[in-house]
Amino acid sequence: MMTRRVRLALALVTGLYLVAMLAPLLAPYDPAAQLDLLGGRLLGPSLAHPLGTDSYSRDVLSRLLYGARLSLWIAALAVLLAVTLGTAVGLAAGLAGGWVDALLMRGVDAALAIPRVFLLIVVLALWNQGGVVALVLVLGVTGWFGTSRLVRAEVQSLRRRDFVLAARALGLPGGRIALRHVLPNVAAPIIVTAALGVGNTVLLEAALSFLGIGVRPPLPSWGDMIEEGQAFLATAPWQAIVPGLAVVGTVMAFSLLGDALRDAWDPRTQ
Amino acid sequence: MTLLSVQDLTVTFRTRGGPVSRPVDGASLDLERGELLALVGESGCGKTTLALSLLRLIPEPPGRIDPSGRITFDGADLLRLSPAELRPVRGGGIALIFQDPGSSLNPVLTIGAQVVEVVRAHTTLDRRAARARARGLLASVGVGDAEYRLDQYPHQLSGGLRQRAMIAMALAGNPRVLIADEPTTALDVTVQAQILDLLADLKRRLGLAILFITHDLSLAAGVADRVAVMYAGRVVEQAPAARLFAAPSHPYTAALLAAIPRVDRPARRLSVIPGQPPPATDWPRGCRFRPRCRYAWARCADEPPLQEAGPDHQARCWLINEPERRGP
Numbered sequence A: 001m002m003t004r005r006v007r008l009a010l011a012l013v014t015g016l017y018l019v020a021m022l023a024p025l026l027a028p029y030d031p032a033a034q035l036d037l038l039g040g041r042l043l044g045p046s047l048a049h050p051l052g053t054d055s056y057s058r059d060v061l062s063r064l065l066y067g068a069r070l071s072l073w074i075a076a077l078a079v080l081l082a083v084t085l086g087t088a089v090g091l092a093a094g095l096a097g098g099w100v101d102a103l104l105m106r107g108v109d110a111a112l113a114i115p116r117v118f119l120l121i122v123v124l125a126l127w128n129q130g131g132v133v134a135l136v137l138v139l140g141v142t143g144w145f146g147t148s149r150l151v152r153a154e155v156q157s158l159r160r161r162d163f164v165l166a167a168r169a170l171g172l173p174g175g176r177i178a179l180r181h182v183l184p185n186v187a188a189p190i191i192v193t194a195a196l197g198v199g200n201t202v203l204l205e206a207a208l209s210f211l212g213i214g215v216r217p218p219l220p221s222w223g224d225m226i227e228e229g230q231a232f233l234a235t236a237p238w239q240a241i242v243p244g245l246a247v248v249g250t251v252m253a254f255s256l257l258g259d260a261l262r263d264a265w266d267p268r269t270q
Numbered sequence B: 001m002t003l004l005s006v007q008d009l010t011v012t013f014r015t016r017g018g019p020v021s022r023p024v025d026g027a028s029l030d031l032e033r034g035e036l037l038a039l040v041g042e043s044g045c046g047k048t049t050l051a052l053s054l055l056r057l058i059p060e061p062p063g064r065i066d067p068s069g070r071i072t073f074d075g076a077d078l079l080r081l082s083p084a085e086l087r088p089v090r091g092g093g094i095a096l097i098f099q100d101p102g103s104s105l106n107p108v109l110t111i112g113a114q115v116v117e118v119v120r121a122h123t124t125l126d127r128r129a130a131r132a133r134a135r136g137l138l139a140s141v142g143v144g145d146a147e148y149r150l151d152q153y154p155h156q157l158s159g160g161l162r163q164r165a166m167i168a169m170a171l172a173g174n175p176r177v178l179i180a181d182e183p184t185t186a187l188d189v190t191v192q193a194q195i196l197d198l199l200a201d202l203k204r205r206l207g208l209a210i211l212f213i214t215h216d217l218s219l220a221a222g223v224a225d226r227v228a229v230m231y232a233g234r235v236v237e238q239a240p241a242a243r244l245f246a247a248p249s250h251p252y253t254a255a256l257l258a259a260i261p262r263v264d265r266p267a268r269r270l271s272v273i274p275g276q277p278p279p280a281t282d283w284p285r286g287c288r289f290r291p292r293c294r295y296a297w298a299r300c301a302d303e304p305p306l307q308e309a310g311p312d313h314q315a316r317c318w319l320i321n322e323p324e325r326r327g328p
Helices: A004-021 A060-096 A098-112 A116-126 A131-141 A145-158 A162-169 A174-210 A222-232 A238-265 B047-054 B083-092 B111-122 B127-140 B146-150 B159-171 B189-206 B217-223 B241-246 B251-258
Strands: B002-014 B020-032 B036-040 B063-065 B070-073 B094-097 B177-181 B209-214 B226-231 B234-240 B307-310 B313-315
Touching: A004 A060, A004 A238, A060 A098, A060 A131, A060 A145, A060 A174, A060 A222, A060 A238, A098 A145, A116 A131, A116 A174, A131 A174, A145 A174, A162 A174, A162 B083, A162 B094, A174 A222, A174 A238, A174 B111, A222 A238, B002 B047, B002 B209, B020 B036, B020 B047, B020 B209, B020 B226, B020 B234, B036 B047, B036 B189, B036 B217, B047 B094, B047 B177, B047 B209, B083 B094, B083 B111, B094 B159, B111 B127, B111 B146, B111 B159, B127 B146, B127 B159, B159 B177, B159 B189, B177 B189, B189 B209, B189 B217, B209 B217, B217 B241, B226 B241, B226 B251, B234 B241, B234 B251, B234 B307
Parallel strands: B036 B209, B036 B226, B094 B177, B177 B209
Antiparallel strands: B002 B020, B002 B063, B002 B070, B226 B234, B234 B313, B307 B313
């Protein structure tokens, strides 16, 4: 259950969240403060500014830390919402069967036929006053389709298992069988998808912020930092490279966690 | 007094594009208060489908219980109860245990959690009281160190202990009928004997009526008060155990008895019943045992009714009317 890879990945992810939560303590400056618009713009790394400053003379390290806080919480909350929705729908479809199942799953098929990024761009462009809350909601509501399919498939095989039949035979209420007997047996694949999902969502949020419709300035976000930094790639490359590496590292940490958990829990990969 | 009465139960399964299967086809059976009735038959004769149908646990669709049948328990026709009315009967009136205790216990919940859950589904006990009751139940089915076992997971228990835990779960709702579907088939022979003793003990101690389903007549011989023999979806013979084994009336029962290896007789080739059990999609016309029966004659083209073959003894065979055909 706790292989070395799982422990390593958990340590990385926990470390990321610690850094993100402690951003106000760790950041040397206010991330929005324009420190010295005259002489302090696009400074290279130095003791005063370990990762330099940006074109508004804001401290890049402080922005990176605050950006981590925002990115990681947006991703975590969006995935929590997505996994909850996906699990509920998958559980309902898998247990009910018949027309309920057909209706829900054809709905999911239809939703999956729409490219998610385009859907996100359209919704966020239209709902441009929503802020971070809108971003979480939209990422969550468009992110559960895959989970619902996964959960449904698992539930369909579980509901034919003897212990579910035994639970019904001994008069346990249907809702209780779903939540206490079926759901815990699907927990492992759900947690794996959730871990992979957080990484993907960080990437997606960065992409949306890069396009200017995710986290909007002046809130610090990695995607927005990359977007601002790309103009100075030739003169101040760390502007884009630092937040870019942060995105890559975060996504890799979550992928590692997801893969390690899958390898540890799925008997077929052992 | 009859506690659970099954009359003319027919269960069909419709397969997509395929033939309709009738694993249980007009089966009738009475379970008396406090008796242990063994339902015996070979694989595919409909025993398990019958057991599941008693609590309407077969998947519908594709399964369907013909509404012309009746399953009467405690004055209520189970086929006509609403799901809400049926739920307390499941586990609270009639409880069911299965063949493989390894798969009928939930692998991710402790034994205690699973027993407590059934206790609480059928009583108003709070968590602590339910746990105490679960401990008592485990102890009463012969699980030693019950307090410790409550917090163990199924994989930490031996097969015999798991089946005992499953029986404790089944008893948690204070049922009056226990249906045990091949409860010992997955167990070692010695453990098998212990579980049978436990069932007999529960019958005596709690006045539980038990429907013991098995393919093994010799197991039935050890514990049953009465035996019902099922063949091709129907009950073909039922009688008090002693009488059935001494004087089987149906040729199928006789052939099954002859096929039991005996240690107290000189070794000889085991007798077998020729042919295969018929498929549930295509029961033979007339007497269903006719294609495999050594006595079959013209009259067997009509199906015999279940008729009296002696005191409290019925069989579906024309030989009862023409005993001389049985020959020497």
